[in-house]
Amino acid sequence: MLRTLSIMAVSLLTSLGSAQAEDIQIEQSYALAASPVSKSGAIFMHIMNNGLENDLLIAVRTDVAMMPELHTHIMEHGIAKMRQIEAGIVILAGEATILKRGGMHVMLMGLTRSLLQGDVITITLIFAHAGEITIEVPVDNEHQDQMGMDMEQSDSN
Numbered sequence: 001m002l003r004t005l006s007i008m009a010v011s012l013l014t015s016l017g018s019a020q021a022e023d024i025q026i027e028q029s030y031a032l033a034a035s036p037v038s039k040s041g042a043i044f045m046h047i048m049n050n051g052l053e054n055d056l057l058i059a060v061r062t063d064v065a066m067m068p069e070l071h072t073h074i075m076e077h078g079i080a081k082m083r084q085i086e087a088g089i090v091i092l093a094g095e096a097t098i099l100k101r102g103g104m105h106v107m108l109m110g111l112t113r114s115l116l117q118g119d120v121i122t123i124t125l126i127f128a129h130a131g132e133i134t135i136e137v138p139v140d141n142e143h144q145d146q147m148g149m150d151m152e153q154s155d156s157n
């Protein structure tokens with residue numbers, strides 16, 4: 001019992017430093033563009049922070065866009081507009097930060113190539129604490145957001 005406790009204390013202490021790359025987990029990522037000739041596209045994902053410290057997504061790097069930016073939507077006079085998040089996106093400890101349509105997203109300004117259904121693109125997310133995390137993102141132009149329906153999905157693996 002004592003031994004278990006001290007091990008727990010040690011692991012708690014060692015994780016008290018800045019967030020590690022392994023604390024950050026990217027799930028359900030997908031990219032899309034409105035058409036094969038679109039000049040811009042977007043990426044959505046869930047960012048899980050399993051660490052004890054908040055992190056900050058500062059920037060994104062990819063060779064498929066000249067200017068990848070972090071965006072959010074704001075309402076201005078009843079019209080939804082996109083705005084760059086220059087301070088970065090706070091990734092709260094112990095939570096999932098959701099980048100989704102109509103909300104925060106990675107904007108791919110100046111696409112260097114078409115995002116075609118089934119393509120896989122590589123992006124690097126740059127965090128203040130966890131550092132750089134490179135992920136592969138499937139292009140899914142036909143992605144359907146679940147409209148709040150909590151339906152059981154059959155295992156498609």
Ligand SMILES: [Cu+2]
Nearest residue numbers: 071082105107
């Ligand atoms: Cu945008």
